[in-house]
Amino acid sequence: GTKTTSVDSTKNEEAKQTITIAAAASLEQSMTKEIIPLFEKEHPDVKIEGTYDSSGKLQTQIEEGAPIDLFISAGEKQMDALVEEQLIEKDSVYDWLENLMVLIVPVNGESKVTSFDTLLNAETIAVGDPESVPAGQYAKEILEGLGTWEKVLGKSSLGTNVTEVLNWVAKGSAEAGIVYATDAMQTNEVKVVETAPEGKGSKAIYPVGITTAGHKKDEAKEFEEFLKTDEVLSIIEKNGFTPIK
Amino acid sequence: MSLLVDIEKKVGSFCLKTKFNTKEQWLGILGASGSGKSMTLKCIAGIETPDKGRIVLNDRILFDSEKGINLPARLRKAGYLFQNYALFPHMTARENILVSVEKGRQKEVLEREAARFQIETLLDQRPAELSGGQQQRVALARIFASEPEVLMLDEPFSALDEYMKEKIFREMMDTLQSFQGEVLMVSHSRNELYEFGEKLLIIQNGLTILEGEKKALFEQPVYVEAAILTGCKNISRIRKVSDCIVEAIDWGITLDVGEHYQENIHTHIGIRAHDIERVITREKNIRNKMSGMVKKIYERPFEIDMLIENGKSEHILWCKVPKGSIKNANLEEDKPITICLPPEKLIYLRER
Amino acid sequence: MSLLVDIEKKVGSFCLKTKFNTKEQWLGILGASGSGKSMTLKCIAGIETPDKGRIVLNDRILFDSEKGINLPARLRKAGYLFQNYALFPHMTARENILVSVEKGRQKEVLEREAARFQIETLLDQRPAELSGGQQQRVALARIFASEPEVLMLDEPFSALDEYMKEKIFREMMDTLQSFQGEVLMVSHSRNELYEFGEKLLIIQNGLTILEGEKKALFEQPVYVEAAILTGCKNISRIRKVSDCIVEAIDWGITLDVGEHYQENIHTHIGIRAHDIERVITREKNIRNKMSGMVKKIYERPFEIDMLIENGKSEHILWCKVPKGSIKNANLEEDKPITICLPPEKLIYLRER
Amino acid sequence: MDISPLLISLKTAVIAIIITFFTGILLAHRVVVMKSEKMKTILDGIFTLPMVLPPTVVGFLLLCLFGVKSPVGKILFQSFGIKIVFSFAATVLAAVVISLPLMYRSARGAFEQIDENLIHAARTLGMTERTIFWKIVMPLSMPGIVSGGILAFARGLGEFGATAMIAGNIAGKTRTLPLAIYTKVSAGDMEGAWFYVLVISLVSFIAIALINYISRKWRKFYK
């Protein structure tokens, strides 16, 4: 009994199918600590490797032929582009989560910024680069909605990734910044003063899709389905995301 | 076995133009400091490239500007002893010596050369741990170990003590007897060169001014510059007074001259310090007698050097006498002395 | 003006132990290659640090291991002429010379030193563009320009041609007359040292074996090693035969000895090549006569060197005679010759 | 195309290399004359540290050190009104910190390769250590120093991670060429990216040619 199992399990180890997922950096904690171990427990024949980075970089990597089976983007733009290029199977794409955009300021000291309306009181504002960072893109859309984008841009430092934006605010380099709600949760050096009002860019949609070039379609599909389970969604919710049902 | 050199090279304001040809004869190269001796050897070794000319060693063309041949130094088999040795600082003496010896023969070669240059006990030391003379011996051993076809020695003995010098010189001469190649030796020591070989090349300001048998050159150096190089200490301009009589302007005396003197050719006269004789008898018919004052005496272990001032002129004659001879009894500074300049010892010279 | 040196230093397996004291006297240091001459000078200059001892220059303590004093080289005012010159390769001769001269005096110093060493035309050349001898002259000029209190010359003339050597030597001697400091000169040329100063230090294997008046040392070098260094070419072990008679074992003859011979002390006997005389008369009562064969003749410009083989032994006597004397008429290799070793010229020696 | 990144980069790289050059040489010299081999190795390690950490992390550490909330940053701001972060000074700071190890290590290697006899000779001639350094040691180590200078300049010019962190990415103020290139590449604007890549390559080429030319003239004697 037990002996055979152990032999089998080593055999399984060799026979295991490995799929590589590329996910937005903000998902790394939830993925590596909870979701993937959970999945692998239920699917002992599948091993999951994850690479985590900004969605823009991941998009480039997929475009350049990086061996990725499943892509979780922190923005629709990147996913759409890949679908357009037929690098992601159109039918497999669905919107998984959303991440709200929030306005943050450094914790200590009186802040002149108390809401999106008073944002222009800040001397320097940290936002992601709208050209390359999805969070920046959303921030731009929000501010365009409020009609202050042009003015804000003049005072902005454009982060090459969200971490940078967060750190700028946390260390007081910038007086205010716009980041994901999940990012704001990572440090107690910043406080959220306002969540983006409903409207364009108020939240980031996290779509999931399977690459056309991947060789492990079945396993990828299995994982994609797994992401929809309540178990996973509750983990995600706990970490600050909002599931899209 | 032969070496033919005929090259020209200009570096900065210095212009070298050397031409010679040796055939199983050792060649000594004599020249003042900065006259181009080292440069000549470097051209042969392939370290410097001449502007034009040819160098042929045993029928192998090492360099020919017309045919566009310029054999790399490595293939020339020209052993060159650098004036500053150029030992590899990171290697022990042993490693330096064996640097170009193939594996199988290392032991044999090492033993042979270490014994020849008496450096057996120094083999594990690095150049920085060797004295100047020891470094030179290691450098010599290294060259011998590379078994060259032509051996070029740039002042090979300058850093050796006199005992070593004499010893190594003799041993080298013996070893070289069996050395199947040309040997060139650069030196400013006329003694060394005199002993060294039959042929001599005298270089002055980059030009070969004389080439020939060493004895002939020492006896008749032809040019003022060559006379100085071969160690003639007393040289004076001359003016003809009458047949067989010239005035030595710089010494302030008139001299009977011998048969070799040619009015139209010779502009200077010289006499070696050894050849000036002290006159102690009162004999009348000694030719070219002169009285003067001993201005300065330098004592050497076996010789006495004197500077003698002619009463009539400020100019000074340099005179060497062996110690212990009766001829130099009672020599004292600032005392009068009578000397003679034997006509057969006078050297007739011209300027180039 | 005085210099006191009493130091010990061990490097590798070599052990230096030097002790001397000069007072307004120039000191010559004579020693074989690798005997520790350069090391001694380097300790004084502050380049090497002795393990223990003291060095005092004109009442300034340069080094004292007990008091923990070790003045930096920069403040010692000890001018050291490196054996390989150590010129700065990136500077012209001019820049090298002026390296330690303050702005205001540069012109004056440069002119003075350039003239002294005849390098006026070389001032804009860099060391790589200078010949060996030229480099040495620049290095000498550089030291003179730094106006040291003690001048240490490590083989200062080894790279100069003989003409330059004699010239610079004399000039330097003249200049040094006015030099208000100590002068040490290291050389393995006994001729140079003999002329150089009154005092002489003889170093052997790192130990000062003799210190004293040069004349006395040349006449009576006491030790076999010192005799070799002062140029004594013939040395033999001896065995007493009877009163006033010893056997020179290595020469295979018995000799009458003079009054200086002391049986219990002397183990060797020596005679300088210059002091061996050729006997041409048939006179009977010449002492220490010996017949032999001329084995080899080396001709030098003004001397003849002979190696003479004793019939009874393989051993060889080295003999020097001036050229042109009647005493060396008909000299030929492989012909018999009679010589004598005058008892008053014999040197009695012992081993250390 | 916006050329402000070029100007900012040029200004940054030039100021940074001047600071790095002298600081690096000074540090190298101090370390070389040091007696203790242990101390040397430790300092080597410390000075090389900015190279092994990801530049972003170095930037983060600088931010912790010079940020307005840090003690140093606070003092600078409250006493002198100087705010380093997000200023041009910060781009220079980042470039200096990141390129210093290159200059330091190259200079150290060069110094160690000098024939010690020349230094001894200089000392016996009465030259002070300072003069020896400037007149002997420096010129003799030129090839190595030049290498270090080229490396440090190139690294300063190309510095990106640390700069972004401490200086931000403010167009016309702290956006250097590497930041501009990165932005363009990320945005998929390959044409714009290539333009800036060309510009930065050109700048570095010209600088290298210049350094090579000057140093060659200087040490022509050497061959």
Place this chain on the structure above:
Amino acid sequence: MDISPLLISLKTAVIAIIITFFTGILLAHRVVVMKSEKMKTILDGIFTLPMVLPPTVVGFLLLCLFGVKSPVGKILFQSFGIKIVFSFAATVLAAVVISLPLMYRSARGAFEQIDENLIHAARTLGMTERTIFWKIVMPLSMPGIVSGGILAFARGLGEFGATAMIAGNIAGKTRTLPLAIYTKVSAGDMEGAWFYVLVISLVSFIAIALINYISRKWRKFYK
């Protein structure tokens, strides 16, 4: 704490420094013996290029070059089944490309500082250029080479931008220490970040001490 980044980083840095070391020295030697000064400057410029571009951009260029869609990548994949991107080989590739300029430039400086007379002497002794290189040039340039080696190793160890781009950030496979640090910082896990910073600093310290020690033994004679 996960130690796989340490292992990956160590493996990467060691393999990379071996490649970089020899390639850098070879390139430097080729350039130094070159006659044309112009050519030298141009090559200097090209070999220094990876330093002036932001590492991410270098990574991007590598991705374009070695990606499975690129000609090179295609050939490698179709003929040998080798897929470089997102593999361990990619981390090595990134480290080599980024650290090569350091080794190249340092070695070049060191070579240029050697007394040419020694090379001449070696030639007249009949040594081949190859032997001269290995037995004379290399040992004599040790201080400079060691500097280059330390710099290149440190840079390879700390490489981040290009690695992230071409190798990705796959835990246990391509996540090197710098990537791990970055990930930790991004996730706000400062404690974890500090841990890895400590580890990487330690590794670099040990490596530097080792290199210094070996090279000191080797060139003790030199002083």
